[in-house]
Amino acid sequence: MALAPALPRGRGRSVARRAVLVSAAVGLLAACGFRPMYGRGGAGGPALSSVAVAPIPERFGQLLRNALLDRLRPGPEPRHELQVSLSLLDQDLGVQRDDRATLANLQATATWRLLTRVDDGRQRLDAEGTARAAVTYNILDNQYATEASRRAAQRDMAEHLAADIETRLAALFAGRRGL
Known part of the structure; x- marks a missing residue:
């Protein structure tokens, strides 16, 4: 059974930190009433x-x-x-x-x-x-x-x-x- 190589400590944390920040930004935009102008459900x-x-x-x-x-x-x-x-x-x-x-x-x-x-x-x-x-x-x-x-x-x-x-x-x- 082969084990996947572990990510370096700094890189794995950096990816996780970015994911949390992106999730928080999307949540904040949704909370303030932001809606895209184009696409499904858009304002236009x-x-x-x-x-x-x-x-x-x-x-x-x-x-x-x-x-x-x-x-x-x-x-x-x-x-x-x-x-x-x-x-x-x-x-x-x-x-x-x-x-x-x-x-x-x-x-x-x-x-x-x-x-x-x-x-x-x-x-x-x-x-x-x-x-x-x-x-x-x-x-x-x-x-x-x-x-x-x-x-x-x-x-x-x-x-x-x-x-x-x-x-x-x-x-x-x-x-x-x-x-």
Whole structure:
């Protein structure tokens, strides 16, 4: 019969001490009302699925709406409606001696409003906010490559704005259980 080698005295105690500290930390977080925002039983899940996203005009608005729909996953009969208005600013940077730009900065501002349907069919404003994002992309000699770079920048920016709005809505729903 072979015996397992014994751990050195310091290492075994260190592992046990860490396990006790982690258990205590988890217990303290649970006692203070901490709940994860995502995952099973998280604050954001069911509440976020009660939010419908209104159509947003323009191509970039479609990208943002699709990113929001992917994140919120509205159910069949949502109680809330998210309305978003966008503004885009495209600036040339990195100008060369011959006045050709080699770099561009794209900035977006999304102003959002969360409306809740009231029993009489009207809507009341529950929250509003602003999300901002900026992306830099290359202006290349090939016009097609430049447009592909710009579109990729827009997709990244739409994902960033959607993540910001989702986080704010999840925090709002977690803070106001009766919303």
